[in-house]
Amino acid sequence: MAxxxxxxxxxxxxxxxxxxxxxFEIFSPDIDESILxxxxxxxxxxxxxxxxxQAVLAQFPEAIVIAADTSLGVDGQILGKPESKRHAFxxxxxxxxxxxxxxxxxxxxxxxxxxxxxxxxxxxxxKLSLNDMEDYWATGEPVGKAGGYAIQGIASxxxxxxxxxxxxxxxxxLHETVQLLQAVKALN
Numbered sequence: 001m002a003x004x005x006x007x008x009x010x011x012x013x014x015x016x017x018x019x020x021x022x023x024f025e026i027f028s029p030d031i032d033e034s035i036l037x038x039x040x041x042x043x044x045x046x047x048x049x050x051x052x053x054q055a056v057l058a059q060f061p062e063a064i065v066i067a068a069d070t071s072l073g074v075d076g077q078i079l080g081k082p083e084s085k086r087h088a089f090x091x092x093x094x095x096x097x098x099x100x101x102x103x104x105x106x107x108x109x110x111x112x113x114x115x116x117x118x119x120x121x122x123x124x125x126x127k128l129s130l131n132d133m134e135d136y137w138a139t140g141e142p143v144g145k146a147g148g149y150a151i152q153g154i155a156s157x158x159x160x161x162x163x164x165x166x167x168x169x170x171x172x173x174l175h176e177t178v179q180l181l182q183a184v185k186a187l188n
Contacts, residue, residue, distance in 0.1 A: 002110070004186070007056040007067035012152070016172040017066070024066070029055035033069075033080075041073035042118045045105030050116060053109040064186045065109045070171045072147040074100040079147050088148040089133050095147065097127035102147070102169045108180040115183040119173040121164030123151070128158060146171075 006017055009028035017024060031051045035044055045068075052067035072079040074094050082088035094100075099122050107116040128136075136155065142148040149155035151162075151169045167174040181187040 002186070003060065003063045005056055005060055005063045005065050007052040007065050010171055012150075012171040013068060016167055016170060016174055017177075020174060020178065027056050027060070029067075031055055035078055039078075040076070041071050041078045041101070041103045042105075042120070044078055045069040045071050045103045046107075046116060046118050047105070049105035049107040050114075053107040053114075057109050057111065061111050063110075064181070064184065066106070066177065066181070067109070068104055068106045068172050068177075070102065070104040070146050070168070072100055072102055074098075081144055081146055082142055082148040085137055088137060088142050091148045092125075092128050092133050092136075095123075095125045097125065099124045100147070104168045104171065104173055106173060106177055106180060108177070108184050108186065110184050110186070113184040115180040117173075117176050117180060119165055119168045119176050121162055121166075121168045121173075123159060123169060124161045126158050126160060132158065 004022060004024040006024050006026050007029055029052050033048060048069035049067045053065045056065045079091050102121045102123055104119050139154050141150050141153050151159055165173045
């Protein structure tokens with residue numbers, strides 16, 4: 001197989017991709033992640049995954065590049081990573097006691113082929129008290145996580161159910177990623 005590069009510095013994506021038993025390198029591109037006017041969450045994550053793949057492929061044209069982006073959608077708005085404690089609390093108040101969607105855009109690129117998908121998983125969050133939020137923030141886990149939580153960590157205590165791909169909520173839908181690699185003939 002050609003050189004495989006994961007276009008991400010996310011430790012969660014690295015760990016997930018390692019579960020597939022693939023040999024890969026990591027190269028995190030610097031791209032503008034601003035939300036465009038009127039852009040919905042599915043279009044946003046798809047665009048960012050494509051942009052990341054393009055940026056890495058431009059530097060390593062012989063490689064197979066896997067790129068992804070994950071964000072939450074609630075009430076038609078995109079919830080990214082918390083910028084502060086206050087921002088995290090605002091996000092948690094929006095998802096507390098209800099369902100929200102987690103979208104991941106995944107793009108697999110070579111110099112001649114491109115295959116991509118957007119995966120949606122619905123996550124139900126229990127009603128959070130102010131004490132729940134304070135306690136969770138104090139763990140440090142919410143920093144750098146879309147929606148301010150990590151389903152694979154302490155936040156699992158607040159999530160009674162999901163509908164869809166668990167690995168998608170963590171940050172890389174594995175089943176779909178394998179399908180994309182097969183589509184560009186990177187895997188059998």
